[in-house]
Amino acid sequence: MSPMPHKCTKCGREYKDGSTEILKGCASCGGKKFLYIKEGELNKDVLEEKTIEEIAEESHEEVLEIVEPKSKKEVEMYDRVETIRIVSPGSYELNLEKMAESDERIVSVGKEGSYIIDLMSMAKEEPKKKPAREKKKR
Amino acid sequence: MKIFYQTFGTAKKKFSNFLNRFFKKKRTRIGIYGPPNAGKTTLANRIARDWTGDAVGPVSEIPHETRRARKKEDVIISGANGNTITMDIVDTPGVTTKIDYHEFLEFGMEKDEAIIRAREATEGVAEAMHWLREDIDGVVYMLDSTLDPFMQVNIMMIGIIESRNLPVIIVANKIDLPDAAPARIRSAFPQHPVVAISGLEGRNVEDLYEMMLEYFG
Numbered sequence: 001m002s003p004m005p006h007k008c009t010k011c012g013r014e015y016k017d018g019s020t021e022i023l024k025g026c027a028s029c030g031g032k033k034f035l036y037i038k039e040g041e042l043n044k045d046v047l048e049e050k051t052i053e054e055i056a057e058e059s060h061e062e063v064l065e066i067v068e069p070k071s072k073k074e075v076e077m078y079d080r081v082e083t084i085r086i087v088s089p090g091s092y093e094l095n096l097e098k099m100a101e102s103d104e105r106i107v108s109v110g111k112e113g114s115y116i117i118d119l120m121s122m123a124k125e126e127p128k129k130k131p132a133r134e135k136k137k138r
Numbered sequence: 139m140k141i142f143y144q145t146f147g148t149a150k151k152k153f154s155n156f157l158n159r160f161f162k163k164k165r166t167r168i169g170i171y172g173p174p175n176a177g178k179t180t181l182a183n184r185i186a187r188d189w190t191g192d193a194v195g196p197v198s199e200i201p202h203e204t205r206r207a208r209k210k211e212d213v214i215i216s217g218a219n220g221n222t223i224t225m226d227i228v229d230t231p232g233v234t235t236k237i238d239y240h241e242f243l244e245f246g247m248e249k250d251e252a253i254i255r256a257r258e259a260t261e262g263v264a265e266a267m268h269w270l271r272e273d274i275d276g277v278v279y280m281l282d283s284t285l286d287p288f289m290q291v292n293i294m295m296i297g298i299i300e301s302r303n304l305p306v307i308i309v310a311n312k313i314d315l316p317d318a319a320p321a322r323i324r325s326a327f328p329q330h331p332v333v334a335i336s337g338l339e340g341r342n343v344e345d346l347y348e349m350m351l352e353y354f355g
Contacts, residue, residue, distance in 0.1 A: 090257065
């Protein structure tokens, strides 16, 4: 007899050790928590009219819980931080919206998949520049 | 005495030119934007030839011929009713979201040359976008009217231009070609003025000039 040492804490359905439902969720109720139960105590919940959770507290076994991976949102190309993505040398993806709103000024795209950003243009303060220019005029 | 007045006159003129140079109102700077091969440089050349007598830059059928923004300063356009507008015309590299050197290979270009072209084109787009951010007062957005106007890059660029509150005239170019459909462009961008022209043949460019006076003046 194959051991069936895991039970869904919600509905009590038994699963073999290593079965994929423990990773995916209970096939009957969709429950995501499973408790390892010693073979001798397999029917304890039914016989003693306890919930699996109560048994978990008694046995101090760790309840296995499926942690949903934080849904990997499809990253929209235009949500990316980069203004230019270098796919390979000579092949680029350009993020126009980022380019339009970013203070960075790209002056040249390097040979080895790098690009140079004009830091001075980022530091530049417009209001300061104008009075300086006016001074020159006079 | 006469000589004195003449000298005084020239001095005065020189002085006022001198003053004008410094106190002149900032000129209107018009950027010609659009996807590659829409005919931006052809139009820029036509505007420059019509109003100043010289050209802006070379044109070619290979995309991304213009890889640096080129500027033609002090272009004075006058309309039928005598209105004039002085502007700087900025011809920009074709704006696109993807540049791959492979597309240039199809035109018989060597790999090394194509890679360099791609890199320069990428820099050019970055530069054009930077101009849009700081130095442009109005946009002429060029579209090839034989192509689908609903390309992502067009929608995005018009959105960016709108978010900057820049006046924009949409040009449906290449109406000299048999499968041109400028009406498609009109229905794609009903919120903006659209003018159908042939930059190559010069058809309807007067309409564009009138529109520029109206919207950028």
